Amino acid sequence: INISILGDEAPFADLLEGLPVASGDQLNHGLYEQIKSDLSAGAIQNGYFDARFTSSRLLLDLNQRLADIEIEFDPQQRHRFGEVEIQRLDELDEDFIRRFVNIEPGSPYSANALIELRNTLNESLYFSDVSVSPALDRTVDTLVPVDVSLQARPRHVYGIGAGVTTDIGPRLRLDYQDRYLNRRGHNINARVATSPIQQEVDLNYIIPMTRPAFESLRLSTGVLNQNNDSYENRTLKIGAAYSRLNRFDFRQNYFINYQHDEFRINEQDEVADLFILGSNVTRTRADDAIYPTAGWRAFAELRGASRSLLSTTSFTQLYGSGKFVQQLGVGRLLAKVDAGVSWVEDLNELPVSVQFFAGGDQSVRGYKYQSLGPLNDAGELIGGRHLLVFGLEYDFSVLPTWKLAVFADAGNAFNTLNDFELKTGAGIGLRWLSPIGPVRLDLASALDDDNSLRVHITMGPDL
16 A cells, blocks of 8 residues: 655645555455545645645556555645634624634634634534635635624523422522623623522623633622521622633633621531632533533632631632543443542631531432531531542443433541541432433432431433
């Protein structure tokens, strides 16, 4: 097999390394033609619009029953990108839209660059229809202009959602968004969510930065009320966060939050004010957003507050969580882990909103929501400085949209390794792959609590 590229071979390197035939294979004339088709398609994708075969032969030796492939391909001159011409929109400035453009005039032509630009504009959620096309009929001196045609989404968005989990009960959510607060792409969104255990109001003002597809500034405020069997808490918060996509494709956030907490635990009322600085990173990879058979999710956060910076107590906290999904045999294996460490002088001065508890649908199943943690001298539950929870699950199909699962969880919140009491739960589950995502029904036994049984209901994607 002799294939020679006259000129730069780099744009065709992957194609040459992944040829559909190899020496010693049985002759298949269709695969010989496929090589030629792939070379022609690769040339078009990389802007070699005048490419041609100077020689292409399939040489047969009937006596030896051998065939040689000889191809000589001349890509000729590569075209380059010309100006990117953007259709005018009333809703957004052209200068703002150009921040999404990844194409520099004069750079080598690439179909992948056009696809990337189209995807970036689609994912921005500003546009309902995006067209990115090369204007080959206006090519001058190998410079190919690019036409971008856009249609704006509706400015105002209203949403309503409902769901249920055994952690917080039935939940109702109302959403509002103004996508075009101004022509610089600033937008605002508000959310109200209520359930018997948790009520939340959030307001966010988002400012796109220099690279709006990758970075933004978020100003936020909100109120959170929680009332469960372990504690009562009200948190008022206001903050700012800078978000960007780092070079490892992790979403990285740097944040400053001020929060005022009024909480009640073990019949004691407390008040705390915290000025929290921190950073977190997160990324999700999956072969399917709703029901992945291979993928993972990772999250890590470092945050802290200091008495010298308007806080009633000082603390530093490191928290991380992860989940892994992989096809195994006839089903899937799911693994999860949550871990946290806190450094604080007096845990009693730390509001329950930043303490650790375990138990519940997403923690150790078989136990009530946030019912696990260290106990005080009176045998009453208190929050923990540290957290460790892990679990394994295996599910498999019994019908096209129904699955059975078996699982085991273990972990707890604790203050020192000496008082770490591992709590375990195990059980079976039923999964319905609904049009809006999996709905899970689990029956779990608390193995360290007289094997008491508890039902867990959750909804949403696995990662």
